[in-house]
Amino acid sequence: MDEYLKLLREIIAIRSVSTDASYQTEIHKAVKWYKELLSRAGAEVEIISGYDNPFVIAKFLVDKSLSTCLVYGHYDVQPANIDEGWTSEPFSLRIDDQRVYARGVVDNKGQALIHIYSVIRAFRENKLSKNVVFLLEGNEETGSPALPRFIKDKSKLLKADLALISDGEIVGSTPVIEAGFRxxxxxxxxxxxxxxxxxxxxxxxxxxxxxxxxxxxxxxxxxxxxxxxxxxxxxxxxDTITDDQLKNNKSIPFNSKDYKDISGIKVILNEEYDVYTQTGLLxxxxxxxxxxxxxxxxxxxxxxxxxxxxxxxxxxxxxxxxxxxxxxxxxxxxxxxxxxxxxxxxxxxxxxx
Amino acid sequence: MDEYLKLLREIIAIRSVSTDASYQTEIHKAVKWYKELLSRAGAEVEIISGYDNPFVIAKFLVDKSLSTCLVYGHYDVQPANIDEGWTSEPFSLRIDDQRVYARGVVDNKGQALIHIYSVIRAFRENKLSKNVVFLLEGNEETGSPALPRFIKDKSKLLKADLALISDGEIVGSTPVIEAGFRxxxxxxxxxxxxxxxxxxxxxxxxxxxxxxxxxxxxxxxxxxxxxxxxxxxxxxxxDTITDDQLKNNKSIPFNSKDYKDISGIKVILNEEYDVYTQTGLLxxxxxxxxxxxxxxxxxxxxxxxxxxxxxxxxxxxxxxxxxxxxxxxxxxxxxxxxxxxxxxxxxxxxxxx
Known part of the structure; x- marks a missing residue:
């Protein structure tokens, strides 16, 4: 845990904001950071330029006969300024009562690093039972404009039996399979x-x-x-919203008090639909x-x-x-x-x- | 003219913005500039603090038996940034085809300096035929909140037979007597x-x-x-607008083409009233x-x-x-x-x- 938090603290401190060109130095600093971490751990690392911000590909190969899991994450973040309601400096990790706070902790440096760190440890201890390929991009927050072309061009490099998206949600404590986003x-x-x-x-x-x-x-x-x-x-x-979808979304546990408490909003708009339908299908x-x-x-x-x-x-x-x-x-x-x-x-x- | 422009260039370069406290150094720089200019020219200068930004009072006394004219102006300006449509740096005097451009040229450093400079020259050449007292303030752009109290407290100092406000308008090339502002x-x-x-x-x-x-x-x-x-x-x-006022305002020469050309606006709103009534009485x-x-x-x-x-x-x-x-x-x-x-x-x- 300490080692994970040390790494998280380092990557959080890099202001890899993709929407504003003045952060290009930080974008490249983040790429270098992942490259060093993953190389040191024994992965074959490749940095691919020519598709907006660089892509990082890192392969942990155990045995070619085993199946391969592709894990996607992104190292870019949205801009953040302490004036905007942050209770501490957004690019500095703060740990408070078992929670960690900083720009990128949940979108997406935190989760991607959980997957990276878990694989590094398993690989180090010879416990990794599948091959794992990490794909990290730096333009998720600007809409991944080059990702489709990149996937097409590099399909061989990305070949896998299973793909895991690090960048997802949890409903309460229930893991979910997300079918898509707007x-x-x-x-x-x-x-x-x-x-x-x-x-x-x-x-x-x-x-x-x-x-x-x-x-x-x-x-x-x-x-x-x-x-x-x-x-x-x-x-x-x-798209037409089906009765099945509405029924399914209504069955997902939703706590409106928590939703309001976490965000600080006083009302939920458009209450004719449940929140998942509103934010996912409309x-x-x-x-x-x-x-x-x-x-x-x-x-x-x-x-x-x-x-x-x-x-x-x-x-x-x-x-x-x-x-x-x-x-x-x-x-x-x-x-x-x-x-x-x-x-x-x-x-x-x-x-x- | 050269000497006037040299002085105007100097005072324009001082960013004496009153609405933003971070410009306080510039406010005091402006006060010092007027003090030196007026002292050097032979006026009795007094800087009065304790009423927001300092007041500058400068007396050119020719003869106590003569009448005295009080001239009002202000040395503070509104904020200005080149991004906002200025064609050159706003705090740097630009002369182009007989016109001068900069923040404060018409509101109010330019006109106040015309009066100051004219009096300095007349005084220097022994041609000043009345006593003149200048009153310069540094909070006009924030609504002169301390001015009424200042006038009350310092009425003796400001005693005059005539008061002239440097900070006024000209309609085309016609000088006007302004009865008041909103x-x-x-x-x-x-x-x-x-x-x-x-x-x-x-x-x-x-x-x-x-x-x-x-x-x-x-x-x-x-x-x-x-x-x-x-x-x-x-x-x-x-206040009720009288027919006489409407008739008078309509008789003031107004050129809507110039008004639009100078400002770059395409329409004049509320055309049921003439511009002087709209901007002066409503x-x-x-x-x-x-x-x-x-x-x-x-x-x-x-x-x-x-x-x-x-x-x-x-x-x-x-x-x-x-x-x-x-x-x-x-x-x-x-x-x-x-x-x-x-x-x-x-x-x-x-x-x-």
């Missing part, structure tokens, strides 16, 4: 109403305000009460970032000229594309076109299904 | 829906999103089309900042737990207080109370009237 993509919507921020005293009341215009669009796109998407066609391609849309004007200390009384929002769409069929959403939502923006609009939809992927 | 105050509205940002895949659809909740409140507070305030009572205490409300979630490079698919907006209210009677708005707007937030709300109204009140 797909998704991200968009940025930017509104520009003037060449630069204008004096609120001199222009206030006559000049359009980018923040006002942006939130007007957003509240048209997303129903305020149900959080449902008001874009024509958005729900058209959604699409959702989330504003993941919004920014306009001055947000520093004190006040700057300018009318913002630019406002932008990052929007995440979780869909249930990858046929719902960015283009469709773009076309539909631009129809809502007729008024905005009068005041100058920049609508930038950046579609990244769609993968998990 | 008052105003700033508020911060913060919504909290969870203890920390939640995974959009695991919680998306069941957990409330602070950004969605905030924009829902904001669109309830402010009409999307007219930008009018939907807070009961907000317009109750507004209240307005502006979101001056909004922030939630992740706004860095790329995407972080978290459901924001916290969202906040800075709101500027320009009112026409100071009797409309922050408290009243707070009470009224909280009534709109009943739904929000179910999901946890933090409403922080910071009133800084104000005075210009």
């Amino acid at each position: 797909g998704g993509f991200n968009s940025t919507l930017q509104v520009k109403t003037a060449d630069l921020d204008l004096h609120s005293g001199i222009y206030g009341g006559t000049a359009p305000n980018a923040a006002h215009e942006l939130i007007t669009i957003l509240t048209k796109l997303i129903d305020a009460k149900t959080y449902k998407v008001n874009i024509p066609g958005f729900y058209e391609d959604v 699409p959702s849309v989330q504003i993941t970032g919004i920014s306009s004007g001055y947000n520093g200390q004190g006040y700057r009384n300018g009318i913002p000229a630019v406002a932008s929002a990052k929007i995440n769409f979780s869909t249930c069929k990858i046929t719902i594309g960015a283009k469709k959403l773009q076309n539909s939502s631009e129809n809502l923006l007729i008024r905005l076109n009068q005041v100058m609009l920049r609508s930038i939809y950046k579609s990244t992927i769609l993968m998990k299904e | 008052g105003g105050f700033n508020s911060t509205l913060q919504v909290k829906t969870a203890d920390l940002d939640l995974h959009s895949g695991i919680y998306g659809g069941t957990a409330p999103n602070a950004a969605h909740e905030l924009i829902t409140i904001l669109t309830k507070l402010i009409d999307a089309k007219t930008y009018k305030v939907n807070i009961p009572g907000f317009y109750e205490d507004v 209240p307005s409300v502006q979101i001056t900042g909004i922030s939630s979630g992740y706004n860095g490079q790329g995407y972080r698919n978290g459901i924001p737990a916290v969202a906040s907006a800075k709101i500027n209210f320009s009112t026409c009677k100071i009797t409309i207080g922050a408290k009243k708005l707070q009470n009224s707007s909280e009534n709109l937030l009943i739904r929000l109370n179910q999901v946890m709300l933090r409403s922080i109204y910071k009133s800084t009140i104000l005075m210009k009237e």
Whole structure:
């Protein structure tokens, strides 16, 4: 346990954030860390570049006649800043009453390392009874855009009898087999109403305000009460939810008190569906970032000229594309076109299904 | 002209932002700069502390029997960052085709320096025919909260036959006498829906999103089309606008093409009133900042737990207080109370009237 925690502490401290290019040094530091750990333990390690952030492949070969298990994990994490509600520095492992806290502990450095460490120990003690191949990637948090191509190109290298995904959930203390996740993509919507921020005293009341215009669009796109998407066609391609699925999901133990306590939320939205159906079988849309004007200390009384929002769409069929959403939502923006609009939809992927 | 521009270049380079405490060193640098300039020119200079940022008083006394003119200006500026649409570094004077550009050039270092420099030259050449007292403050951009008390305490020091405000406007090339400005105050509205940002895949659809909740409140507070305030009572205490005022304002030359060209706006809102009536006699409300979630490079698919907006209210009677708005707007937030709300109204009140 001590040895595992020592390793976890090391890898947690590496800020391997994949969405922001300024963390590239940390991404490469993480790759080096896994390479050294796995090589030292006796694995054949290969670092494969040319597919966004490097892939790490590590083979523990016991006997070619035995079957092989492929284990998938990812070493990249989402950004994290202590200001955002963390009770301690997110890139420093904190152990408190048998729980460990840090960015990446549950997504996914912690679980992947459990599998890596268990295999290392079994291999060291000659107790490994199958061959094990680890596949670690560094772009899971940006949607694994190169993974399908990588798997196709490297199919020989990845050949296995069984694949295990380290990156999964547990319901309470019940292990689960996950059949799939929602797909998704991200968009940025930017509104520009003037060449630069204008004096609120001199222009206030006559000049359009980018923040006002942006939130007007957003509240048209997303129903305020149900959080449902008001874009024509958005729900058209959604898979039908069967009675069996609903019945099955309802039978999964769910503790709404724990769910609220852990997250700090006061209500669960859309209670007509159980949480597993809502988060697993229905699409959702989330504003993941919004920014306009001055947000520093004190006040700057300018009318913002630019406002932008990052929007995440979780869909249930990858046929719902960015283009469709773009076309539909631009129809809502007729008024905005009068005041100058920049609508930038950046579609990244769609993968998990 | 060269000497004036040299001085303007120096004072522009001092980042005397009053709203953000981290600029205090620059505030004191500006005070020192004026003190040295005015002392060197032969004025009796006094720096008065104890009223927020220091006041600078400088007296050019020609003859006690002559009348005295008091000139007001301010040395503080609003924050500025090149990212926000500036075509060059805002704290560095740029001269381009007979125009000068920089933060503070028109609000208010430029005009105040025109008056200071003109008086310095006249004094130097023995051409000053009246006594002149300069009063420079460093909290105009945060609403001059200490100015009324300062004027009361220091009335003897400020005694004058005539007061000139350096900080004013020109309509086209026509000088104007301004009878007053709207008052105003700033508020911060913060919504909290969870203890920390939640995974959009695991919680998306069941957990409330602070950004969605905030924009829902904001669109309830402010009409999307007219930008009018939907807070009961907000317009109750507004001064009546007389037909004479409307007639007078309509007679002021106004060039809507220039107004649009200079600001880059495409439409002028609320065209039922002329621009001077709208910006001078009617209240307005502006979101001056909004922030939630992740706004860095790329995407972080978290459901924001916290969202906040800075709101500027320009009112026409100071009797409309922050408290009243707070009470009224909280009534709109009943739904929000179910999901946890933090409403922080910071009133800084104000005075210009």
